[in-house]
Amino acid sequence: MTVDFKDSIHEALANPNLRGALGRFSEAYRISREKAYAGLDFEAIRERVKTVKAQAAGKLDELAARFQAAAEAQGATVVRLSSPAEVKAYILALAKERGVRSIVKSKSMASEEIHLNRHLEAEGIQVFETDLGEWIIQLAHQTPSHMVMPAIHLTKEEVAEIFNEEVEPGQTPDIPRLVKFAREKLRGRFLEADMGISGANIAVAETGSLVIVTNEGNARLVSTLPRIHVALVGIEKLVENFRDVEPILTALPRNATAQLLTSYVSIITGRTPAPDGQEKELHIVLMDNKRSEMAADPKFKEALQCIRCASCLNVCPVYRLVGGHVFGKVYTGGIGTILTAWFDELKKSDEIQGLCIQCGACNDVCPGKVPISDLILEIRRRLVKEQGQGVAAKAIFKVVNNRRVFHSMLRAASLAQKPFAKGGFIRHLPFFLGEMTKFRSLPAIAEKPLRDTIRRIAQPESAEKAAFYAGCLIDFAYPEMGEAVVKVLNKAGIQVLFPEGQTCCGAPARYSGAYETAAGNARDNIQALLEADPTWVVSACPTCTVALKEDFASTFTSLGLEADLEGAHRLAAKVIDFSTLVKQLVDAGRLTFKEGEQLEKVTYHDSCHLKRTLRANQPPRDLLGQAGFQLEGMFEQDICCGMGGSYSLKMPEISAPMLERKLDNIERTGASSVAMDCPGCVMQIRGGLDKRGGQVKVEHTANKLLDRLL
Known part of the structure; x- marks a missing residue:
């Protein structure tokens, strides 16, 4: 991680206005979103959205051709362009040919993606953002920090200061007055503009229609008043039929801003009459920019199910702290990391992907069921494959992948820690290690690991046997947890086995993109646990449980190690987390x-x-x-x-x-x-x-x- 990126993290964390604005919004959003979905089955809705978007992603070329034919039959001009350079060249040439001097824009992430404003302004054409948030950040010479609410990182005091410096002095931090001021200043721009540029939330192949969703009405003015309307649309916005619009419109406002419906839903099909009675020009630019490549990728094609609601940002605990100017490039947050890796290039996502903590909150709220955290792991895997591991990571994983060396080092550490350990904690470490104990105390490594102390527990003879997978922390830091697990299961008459060959579950390596190391851990554990021939494999660590139950097979599949899958699946069928098993035993009357x-x-x-x-x-x-x-x-x-x-x-x-x-x-x-x-x-x-x-x-x-x- 570069020094500049680290500095940007520290700067964001030190900004109380940023922390306050994002924190307040995050708290309110969770409550409001829940109310917005009251009486609805979110899982059923998101399954419909996923189906609609996944089917469209599987035939983008066909849908683009159908959309073009339908839209052109209604009088629109449709062009399909591959690269950002082609898109910018087309719009600039059109503007010059038509004598355009002034352009008004509604919010369009596709235009941000290709830095369209900068290109047009370099040629002497005035470009005015008309979405309030976009106008604010344009005046502030910033980029959006959020895909739906681009100025969410700014307080009303900061907005008033921007207006005072860039537009007109005398503005106070009163939100209704600031909104009124913006409306008054922007209204004339709509009337004077020669061209309007918009994006689109949905493009319907069946009818050639564009669906645009806004809260301010500016998109309707942008697409109606100027004599030329250019809609810049990424091909991932295509859906097959008009009925496919309904589930997206149901989910989009609820997930984006926790509204039942946005204030304006505009559906544009073909050219519309201009105010003076003349026919307007409607140009629709279908932009690819590597979206077709993404659709052809067996893993990342799922990212095209995104409907750009940005709910993954709204629930992300890391985004809440650092904001989109740190966690992202043009597109921000978890989904932004994925889109950056594709629309820009893989290495541009190198630093931002490291911000993801893999908590999975984004997966739970995504209306398109995009497995965001899984795709970020895949980015890490590909980065390691392309760039290799760092020297430190190689050394660490080499040790972790050798059970005997790893466990011997942990035993040695239990002796080496004595000058620093007190009361079960290590509260201070010397030199550069001090950072590790700066904000929390660390657990002292146990004098004897669980694999030693478990032998003291008298086990009942039973036909029902549970192989206990302890994981590194329970085995070497918290053996008392492991002993409690064993004793609880013993009370139900279950004999608990501790396979000596078990080792690290491989989660640290997998989450760092080192899948080969994780695969080695998986093989060792599969062999050790299945050799015990247990009724259950019990884990008291959810991360380890997920590794045993899901990640082993996923890792083998990602590496093309088909021969290892049979063992992974046999193990997964036996794995159960501690509390779930105990609940079953209590319900069966075996524990009281x-x-x-x-x-x-x-x-x-x-x-x-x-x-x-x-x-x-x-x-x-x-x-x-x-x-x-x-x-x-x-x-x-x-x-x-x-x-x-x-x-x-x-x-x-x-x-x-x-x-x-x-x-x-x-x-x-x-x-x-x-x-x-x-x-x-x-x-x-x-x-x-x-x-x-x-x-x-x-x-x-x-x-x-x-x-x-x-």
């Missing part, structure tokens, strides 16, 4: 809780992989309630704590404020303890509370349940 006591107030933190990938966040809540604890809700209980595996080491400046927000929310509940199902989250939250001197106890669900079982 003590009764009659009034227990402490407990709050619960959702681990990202448990909720968003495994969809198993309810069993631990049910179990805690059944065990007699008073379960207290937490604000933003499902927002990432900032751990993200090795993310907290690579991006401590972002991990730290995410953790601080989580700790504040935990303490506001008034609960005496917080439970969770992820040892990584325990490490992050327990370490953060220790660093700030907090009194809330942090425990894995297994530890909370053990003492409550008969």
